[in-house]
Amino acid sequence: MKKIVCFWVLLMAASMAQSGIYKWTDSQGNVHFSDKPHRGAEVIQVPEAQTYSPPPVPETEKQNKAVAEDDETARGYEKIEIIQPENQATIRNNQGLVNVSVELAPDLKPGDRIQLIYDGEKLGPPQNTPNFILNNVYRGAHTIAVQVENAEGQVLTTSEPITIYMHRPRVGMVPQTRPAR
Structure with missing residues (x-):
């Protein structure tokens, strides 16, 4: 039973990841967005998520002190x-x-x-x-x-x-x- 539930959850998650975003305007001029296609809706292309990779941290005095303490621990x-x-x-x-x-x-x-x-x-x-x-x-x-x-x-x-x-x-x-x- 647990395997079946896990299978369906993974299947739903995969289908949601593949779905797009749709935009349409109703008869009153209101703009709507949805993840389900609607008659007359246009597909919106979503840009990739913005990510950040920090530069490497330069070695500091604290790190040098930690290395010295490790040497002391070994003694x-x-x-x-x-x-x-x-x-x-x-x-x-x-x-x-x-x-x-x-x-x-x-x-x-x-x-x-x-x-x-x-x-x-x-x-x-x-x-x-x-x-x-x-x-x-x-x-x-x-x-x-x-x-x-x-x-x-x-x-x-x-x-x-x-x-x-x-x-x-x-x-x-x-x-x-x-x-x-």
């Missing part, structure tokens, strides 16, 4: 470093929250993402911001690193891992109370 990142927390930092947080900040030079390029590595495993999906929040980090020593991945997931660069120490209170720890006097 990659010069610096990737975790700036917060510091290496060997001791973190005291009852909820186990750790804020991780990354310094990247040059800035993150379009399509690239930063992946957090926590104790040797990828943690969460890669993101395009240089700040992470770790939740519910257990007591003890942990390693953190980050890596930059391109849109295909290929690792472009990786930071040096840092070690942090999380201190949380014991479960069931009761504060000391003084006896009443």
Whole structure:
């Protein structure tokens, strides 16, 4: 059914493209135009549609800068470093929250993402911001690193891992109370 409808639509469009424009004057002197022939009508020749082809655009500084940026993209990142927390930092947080900040030079390029590595495993999906929040980090020593991945997931660069120490209170720890006097 769809093929038949498409056939008829194409047939009508082709016939409309072949039709001409007709001009005639009625008995009251009114001029009429139509795409259907009328008794006493004359065929009007329509000129070709006016078109414009712009001249080629000369190369500009912006294009040269884009080429230079492409060269920079091919070189990659010069610096990737975790700036917060510091290496060997001791973190005291009852909820186990750790804020991780990354310094990247040059800035993150379009399509690239930063992946957090926590104790040797990828943690969460890669993101395009240089700040992470770790939740519910257990007591003890942990390693953190980050890596930059391109849109295909290929690792472009990786930071040096840092070690942090999380201190949380014991479960069931009761504060000391003084006896009443």
